[in-house]
Amino acid sequence: MKPGSIQQRLFSRATVIFLFIVIGVLLSASFYTYVQDRKLQSVSLSALKMASWNLARMSNEAGAFDREVALMAKGVGDPEEFMLRFDVLWSRYDYLLNSAESMPTRQHQDNLRRIKNLFSDLKGLEPQIKGLLKSAKPDWSELATTWEQQRKDIQLLLADNFVGEEASQLMTGMEASRDRLANLRVLTLGALVVVFMYLAFALTHIRRQSRTDPLTGLPNSNYLQTINSVDPRKNVIVCQIRDLGLVIAEYGNETANEVVQAFARKLAKGLGGGDELIQISQGEFLLLVKNHKNESSESLAARFIEATTFEWRIFETVIPIQGVFGVTVAGKDQSPAWGVRYQEAYRALAMAQMEREQLYISNENLEKRLRDERIILNGLVRFLSGEPSSLSLSVVYQPIVNAGNKNFIIGAEVLLRCRDRVLGFVPPNVVVDLSERHGLGADLGKWLFRQVAKETSQLYRDLGFRGSLSINLNPAMLSDSLVSDVQGLLVNEGIPASALCMEITEDNAALDFERINELINELHTLGVTFALDDFGTGHSSLEYVRELKVDRLKVDRCFVNGVEHSEDKLRFLGSIVAMAEQVYMKTVIEGVENQAQWDLIEKLGDVLIQGYFAHKPMPFNEFMAVLMDSASRYPTTRQLSVSAV
Template sequence: MLQGGLVLKKLFSRTTTVFLFLVVVFLLGASFYTYIQDRKLQSVSLNSLRMASWNLAQLDNEAGELDFQIRLMASGVGDPDNLLLRYDILWSRYDYLINSEESAPTREHDNNEERLQDLFAELRELEGPIQALAEQGDGRWVEVLAAWEPQKDEIRDLVTDNFVGDETSRLMTSVQASRNRLANLRFMTLGALIAVFIYFALAMVFVRRQSRMDPVTGLPNSNYLRTVRQVSPDKLIVACEIRRFQLVLGDYGNEGANELTRLFVRKLRKCLSSGDELVQISQSEFVMFLSPREGISLEQTARLLVEATTFDWRQPESVLHISAIFGIDPPCVGDGSGWSIRYQQAHRALAQAHEEGHSYFINGENLRKRIEEETQIHSGLSRFFNHEPCPLKLHIVYQPIVSTMDRNYVTGAEVLLRCQHESLGAIPPNRVVDLCERLGLGGHLGRWLFRRIARETAELYKDLGFHGNLSINLNPSMLTDQLVDQVQSLLIDAGVPGNALCMEITEDNAALEFETINRLIGQLRDLGVSFALNDFGTGHSSLEYVRELKVQRLKIDRCFVDGIELSEDKARFLGSIIAMAEQAYMKSVIEGVENEAQWQLVEQMGGSLIQGYHAHRPMPLADLIALLQDPATSYPLDLPVSTASRRLVE
């Protein structure tokens, strides 16, 4: 295959292309030359040659008839009328030869036209004597005959020269040469056309092969993959991706990335057996069709692939650790679910490996079920946001946030998303948010959430005089330059005070770009909106976020609260986080306080606010209003407030 590729490359090299160009130029030149040479003969045809021969033969015959009548008259036995008739006929023949278009070939040959003009003039000179003698009935016909004889000889010479002379021979030779040139040119043209046709046929094969082959690795590429109609159901379909390839591309450029790709492919090829196939989708993405190894499980096969593609890539000034991630769709029974579905499932397994942080993931019944569920959820979300009837419903609940100093003092509430599907039941909120982000619905979810909050909480702020904080989680799609306008138009203008809003950013969201996030924080702070860093401690760079982001609250994840009543080390660690928040001039909100022992410990540590089941569970708006109207409950007021609202607080 490699040698064939080299032959094709040479065949379509610049030298071959120039050679074919010169052949075409030569054929064009030959055609032009033939045209110039044959232009002189363009009026010559078999019909014209026959016509010219017939005209001259008739001239000779008619001259002979006139000669015969003159001799009869000279002998005294002729008929004057016949003589005059023959004279007129010969006169008409000369006129036809000299003036008619059909006689052009005769006139154009050699000096025929001049000779015909001279003969015609001599004939007209005889007209007077012949006319006079014919009227007298008797006369000196011998003198006429003597004057006529030279003309008759000249006519015979003209006919002889045109039919058997060298000029006529050369004319026919020229015509034959022209025919030979045309025949040769047709043969060369036909040969050239066949060669060009073969060349273009090979060119189509070459281009098709090149379009289906990656130029760097020589592997079949995505164009080839589109031609695959079926994959044996007993083969594994493996989707593969080089980790952090974009960093390699950024640090080492395209040449360095190509070098790594070639090295990676060599290592993958060592894992292939006879009948296996490796296809390159992009610089860093591949798909493999593998036959199961006898006595080796799918997990062992996956680990072998991982081990083969984990290595140190040594550069002149650095060493980069390279690894890959795999998604595997196992063999299926019978015809299975079709090649395209299996290919999709392999990539879904690859995405699942990414999400779980593993080196590989093998598709199974659970993943297939998850894909089907996500398809239903996606359809439901799309229809829900378009206000169409659908089996999926979104709503919000509120989990109160209370002070560690007084558990009956509700400082605010976090707005939590809830999702219910008719057939799937309750769907975890983070799953809904992740799907919206992956499927481009994050912006729709954010706008719906803002409108819903404004519509539901208007009663809190207008009627109750409540002025506690509403904590709202921002998904990544909401962190754009449009956020400020959306908060203003959908929340503040709808009746929610700006200084009652607290926007929560998770560490993953903040990783987008500190400068962008801080600019949004600054713009929204001008409207009175505060910010909190949510789920602190669950990311990899928590302290960096605390230092870089201009937030006012730190929400400490429940993982740091779990078990503090049972472990002094855990309790001491949580206390250090709370102290750090105080030193950074941030309020700390401790999530996940589930029992009294945890509450007491957090209270001793000086935590500012608590959000957990031990204080309050998430509740619908009606329950939150009922909680705020409970005489035992107090909350921040928006002064001045109505007497009724003040009485509720008291």
């Protein structure tokens, strides 16, 4: 039976109603028993016992008085003993009528009336008794006759109270109460057994369900929390379904769930005895697996990658599905603790996602890279906040020259340089990537604008320089604030808008052509130009050329490398230049490293060149010195284009 089916039955409306009925019956039975037992409290056994005892004492005292009456009638009685017994009987009546202890006796049936009548009759004998005691020859027969009737009434009262109907009813009620209580106990015990079994089963099921994913039936993150150790001979593998969020966005959660189930089944097929598969979240899994015989951890991971790379079809659409894996390989008994290995696997997964790879295996290099990135990030945060930092950022300038004359410097590309006191040189792309991942891209871009304006504004103010400055835009800078940043941080600081060329790459544009073109149009209005950087390295370069309204095409160095040894490469490079001319773009060719390459590219037409053969990147003072060299030429009136790094 499916877990969902069990849960539906366990918490169904019928089951809940049944439990409420059972509890309701128990409450009703308890209430009924309470009401019946309250009735018995009006005449309790103790009260009946007290009432019977009081009347029995009265009967005994009446009997003692009766004996004295008989003795007096025979002429042998003692007057003092006679009066003593009369007074005792009198006191008994008074006790029965007035004492709190005799309340049960008075309340029983019509005892109060009968006792009052008997007491009144006794009082009626007092004048007659006094007369007889004063008489020389008393006749006690009349008194004896009158007393005899009273004596019978006392005996009748005693009989009615001692073995009467009320006592019988009380005893019968007590027996019925005991039966009710016994039946209620059985009913309660049975109901408690049913409820306990239900609760035990429900709690067991809920506990199992809380540790099991309802979609795949696999152990989930709650179960993961119970794992204290893992066999070091097992690989720790964390994997995710790549771009599952896009599947949800495009086709809905139901389709995504079907993909997750299929993915989980494919993972499960690769498990061996003792291996474990745990579902951490909707599209995220943890595998604890041993290597098969003569199988390396890399081969094991590759096997899971192959198994989970498939196509999912929905109607006429085919969705490519693949996993991303981070692995901590099996080790010896001295391998790190389970929590450490799990964390290392997650780090490897994060690295695979950042690198857009399917697999990353945790190793010392990864640990070093992550450690270095933490140092760099900490330094970057402090640097951009204006605090003392181990990381220092600076800019250098690589001149861009005309292919017809390498001494004619038409501008320069601004390049970022980074250095850490501990790590030494830090690749600029690492700093840019970290700033993007941690929300510092816009701050880095503003710092770059300020630094460029601080260093180069004097060229335009004092030297009349009109060469271009190329500034590479990172993704975070392509926002609505770009226009105001360019205006406020560059143009207003003395750099002509016509001297600025903003370089964007295919990754930065991210296929949002409409949004990027809006920014380009606004900056075009100011006079700023744009260049498409690293052309040819992406998958949709021609589409970007067609869709983006850029002014320059920067050809990546990969098309220049070896061009002097291959006519095919030269023809291909020439076709790129010709295409750019057809769409009215100026071509900048990067990576020209020697005279042979220069000579070939010079023949391609009116192109611009950027490379070590002409000039290497240099600090601003050296760049100014190059401009001031008598052999150098640079524009002073024509519009300049700027590319970014």
